[in-house]
Amino acid sequence: MAGIHGSSGDVSADSKEQPSQVPKAGFSxxxxxxxxxxxxxxxxxxSLIAGRIPGRTAEEIEEYWNSKNSTGE
Structure with missing residues (x-):
């Protein structure tokens, strides 16, 4: 099937970045x-808060906080 145009997207490269919307589960x-x-x-x-919680990044904590305290009911 030669001559197919417009199929330059690589789907596998984007699969690593999917969890960006969902905070890491398992906050105790x-x-x-x-x-x-x-x-x-x-x-x-x-970053100050993350410094007190081993194994957590500032981004994880911020995402968790925002998802927990969102007003969308």
Whole structure:
């Protein structure tokens, strides 16, 4: 089938970036409580909060916080 035009998209390259909308599951109750306490102390300084929660990045925590506290019911 030679002569097919417009098929230059590589689907496999985008498969790595799919989890960007969904926060990493598995935040424990302790992590949730700690995030809430630290947020009340320092606000949206996600890197400071992440520094107190081993194995979590600032981006993960921010996504978790925003998804948990979204107003879309």
């Amino acid at each position: 109750d302790e992590e949730d409580t700690l995030i809430t306490i630290l947020y009340n102390l320092v606000g949206e300084r996600w």
